Amino acid sequence: MSGKFVVGYDGSASSQRALEFAVDRSNAQGGTIVLAHVLEWSPYSFLTPNELEERHKRREEELHRAETAIMTTVVKDLKDKGVTVETVIKYGNIPDLLAKIAKDFGAIQIIIGRSGHSSLGARVFGSVAGALVQAAPVPCTIVP
Amino acid sequence: MHRKNFHAAIAAAGLLMVSAPAYAQSIDEKVNQMFASSTGWFVNLIFSNFPGTSFPWIVAWLVIGATVFTLYFGFVQFRSVGHAIALVKGDYSDPNDAGEVSHFQALATALSGTVGLGNIAGVAVAVSIGGPGATFWMILAGLMGMASKFTECTLGVKYRNEYPDGRVSGGPMYYLTKGFAERGLPGGKILAVMFSIFCILGALGGGNMFQANQAHQQISGIVGAYPGWITGVIFAGVVFAVIVGGLKSIARVTEKVVPFMGILYVGTALIIILMNAGQIGWAFGQIFDGAFTGLGVAGGMVGALIQGFKRAAFSNEAGVGSAAIAHSAVRTKEPITEGYVSLLEPFIDTVVICTMTALVIIITGQLVAGPDGNYLLNEAGTAIQTVGGTSGVGLTSAAFGSAISWFPFVLAIAVVLFAFSTMISWSYYGLKAWTYLFGEGETKELVFKVIFCIFVVIGAAANLGPVIDFSDAAIFAMAVVNIIGLYFLMPIVKRELNSYVSRLKSGEIKKFE
Numbered sequence: 001m002s003g004k005f006v007v008g009y010d011g012s013a014s015s016q017r018a019l020e021f022a023v024d025r026s027n028a029q030g031g032t033i034v035l036a037h038v039l040e041w042s043p044y045s046f047l048t049p050n051e052l053e054e055r056h057k058r059r060e061e062e063l064h065r066a067e068t069a070i071m072t073t074v075v076k077d078l079k080d081k082g083v084t085v086e087t088v089i090k091y092g093n094i095p096d097l098l099a100k101i102a103k104d105f106g107a108i109q110i111i112i113g114r115s116g117h118s119s120l121g122a123r124v125f126g127s128v129a130g131a132l133v134q135a136a137p138v139p140c141t142i143v144p
Numbered sequence: 145m146h147r148k149n150f151h152a153a154i155a156a157a158g159l160l161m162v163s164a165p166a167y168a169q170s171i172d173e174k175v176n177q178m179f180a181s182s183t184g185w186f187v188n189l190i191f192s193n194f195p196g197t198s199f200p201w202i203v204a205w206l207v208i209g210a211t212v213f214t215l216y217f218g219f220v221q222f223r224s225v226g227h228a229i230a231l232v233k234g235d236y237s238d239p240n241d242a243g244e245v246s247h248f249q250a251l252a253t254a255l256s257g258t259v260g261l262g263n264i265a266g267v268a269v270a271v272s273i274g275g276p277g278a279t280f281w282m283i284l285a286g287l288m289g290m291a292s293k294f295t296e297c298t299l300g301v302k303y304r305n306e307y308p309d310g311r312v313s314g315g316p317m318y319y320l321t322k323g324f325a326e327r328g329l330p331g332g333k334i335l336a337v338m339f340s341i342f343c344i345l346g347a348l349g350g351g352n353m354f355q356a357n358q359a360h361q362q363i364s365g366i367v368g369a370y371p372g373w374i375t376g377v378i379f380a381g382v383v384f385a386v387i388v389g390g391l392k393s394i395a396r397v398t399e400k401v402v403p404f405m406g407i408l409y410v411g412t413a414l415i416i417i418l419m420n421a422g423q424i425g426w427a428f429g430q431i432f433d434g435a436f437t438g439l440g441v442a443g444g445m446v447g448a449l450i451q452g453f454k455r456a457a458f459s460n461e462a463g464v465g466s467a468a469i470a471h472s473a474v475r476t477k478e479p480i481t482e483g484y485v486s487l488l489e490p491f492i493d494t495v496v497i498c499t500m501t502a503l504v505i506i507i508t509g510q511l512v513a514g515p516d517g518n519y520l521l522n523e524a525g526t527a528i529q530t531v532g533g534t535s536g537v538g539l540t541s542a543a544f545g546s547a548i549s550w551f552p553f554v555l556a557i558a559v560v561l562f563a564f565s566t567m568i569s570w571s572y573y574g575l576k577a578w579t580y581l582f583g584e585g586e587t588k589e590l591v592f593k594v595i596f597c598i599f600v601v602i603g604a605a606a607n608l609g610p611v612i613d614f615s616d617a618a619i620f621a622m623a624v625v626n627i628i629g630l631y632f633l634m635p636i637v638k639r640e641l642n643s644y645v646s647r648l649k650s651g652e653i654k655k656f657e
Contacts, residue, residue, distance in 0.1 A: 043234055043246035046399040049253055049572040051392075052245050052473035057310030059243045091243030 003108035014113025095131035210288035221290035244475035257569030262459030274451025277434025281452025286494025289462025298483030300468030314472030343577035350615035351570020353603025355563035376604030413500035465626035
């Protein structure tokens with residue numbers, strides 16, 4: 001069965017492992033990869049007037065950095081290996097957006113890495129993996 | 145560049161501290177004298193009465209402005225609250241714009257500039273001079289002021305500047321210039337220059353000295369009396385670190401703590417009011433009776449009205465133009481949407497928070513009444529006698545403290561944080577006016593920021609009287625220019641409003657799922 005695999009990717013070692021895992025699966029099944037990078041953002045956070053003025057500029061810079069520093073090289077690597085890959089960069093809540101991206105792309109699976117917070121840390125700050133499995137419309141794989 | 149300036153300033157502050165303590169008290173006195181004598185004429189001009197009356201023309205100016213906007217836009221502040229809340233929640237925001245400035249963020253930032261000492265100290269001043277009746281006029285002014293805010297913030301977004309490097313900023317100086325030019329009217333540039341001058345004065349006065357002054361009173365009320373310039377130098381150092389040194393962490397912490405403090409303040413006020421639930425009816429009775437009779441207060445009904453309107457305007461800044469600067473960076477295709485959102489600002493600031501303060505002061509019996517039910521005046525005959533002779537923040541603090549003994553400490557922290565966040569906001573408003581006049585550039589901006597920090601020290605060292613007079617005068621002078629501009633530009637807002645409402649009705653503008 002072919003299909004799209006959404007990979008939550010932020011350039012970290014764990015997201016790298018998730019990507020490798022996803023590439024193996026998609027190669028085995030003849031699927032493709034959707035590389036998703038989400039910049040954590042809440043429209044209900046508080047900013048100073050100066051930050052308001054510079055917000056649009058900063059956003060452009062952040063998107064550019066995500067594109068060049070995180071996505072470009074890995075996309076090139078994948079294409080060289082003959083993997084078909086699409087990319088998405090979005091702002092918002094990471095688990096919610098990964099679920100939404102999976103829905104929008106009609107993906108069959110979401111694959112993310114585990115950041116390895118202690119259970120206390122996860123309790124206090126919440127964990128992406130925990131929230132994602134609650135929200136995801138398709139099966140999820142958490143790669144340790 | 146930044147770091148070098150920063151070190152130089154720290155060294156200068158250190159020098160001041162080494163050489164000054166012996167003259168501490170006399171420095172305060174000198175600052176006060178110089179300040180009062182050099183600003184007196186300006187204060188007198190702004191607060192002069194209509195000939196033959198005791199009614200300051202500036203108060204009439206604000207009230208007439210707010211009334212005109214209320215009528216012209218068909219009571220928009222009462223009809224559109226639901227839509228304003230939907231906008232703040234993000235119902236109409238394009239999800240693809242995530243990461244840009246949301247309606248909520250623009251509102252929150254504008255609020256953190258207005259919610260502050262006006263709500264705590266200003267209301268206490270209003271109630272102690274104008275009596276409980278001042279509260280009625282304050283609420284009315286808050287409700288009317290919503291329409292002024294709606295007008296100015298719509299224009300702020302419509303005529304903002306979007307710079308090639310991606311920065312977005314606007315404000316009255318830009319809508320006065322561009323809006324007047326668009327309508328083919330002369331004089332926009334002159335108004336914009338005048339506005340900018342007054343905005344700089346307002347930033348140094350109400351946005352700075354008044355805040356520093358009241359913060360010092362709070363701290364010295366708890367740790368004991370000490371010279372004001374010490375608080376001033378410390379505050380100036382922190383403000384300097386943020387606005388010149390670019391220490392974002394301090395600003396960020398403040399921006400997070402301030403809303404929490406605001407909620408804590410309103411929550412505590414509600415608890416105190418509920419603790420005295422039996423007296424709520426009586427308190428409102430005092431407010432309504434006082435509004436029309438003055439209850440024997442100096443100046444009677446007119447005195448109550450003037451105080452109520454003055455302190456409401458000082459607190460929510462409707463018609464002043466400052467909020468238009470804060471609101472203008474929002475991400476929206478429709479300028480009118482930010483107008484709707486800004487409606488909520490005077491409501492939260494004045495109708496909710498200021499009223500809470502007034503109710504707590506009245507309900508806890510801080511104002512001393514004689515046997516005939518009329519309030520007794522203090523020895524000077526300038527204000528109502530209070531239990532313990534407190535005034536300003538001290539009065540609010542005593543009112544809260546009489547119900548919850550430890551709350552004055554929390555209030556002191558809140559006052560200092562509110563003062564600080566208001567200073568940061570106003571340093572930005574002042575800077576925008578400054579760069580409008582003198583152009584942008586690192587050195588020019590640094591000059592203003594240093595002046596701003598110097599005024600923190602002056603404000604903390606001077607007495608409340610001259611500071612509050614100057615602060616009021618400067619902020620109201622902004623409103624004189626801004627409201628003239630709004631009269632000429634309001635047809636543009638009306639056009640935006642009609643077009644938006646019809647597209648909203650036809651379904652062309654929809655909620656995002």
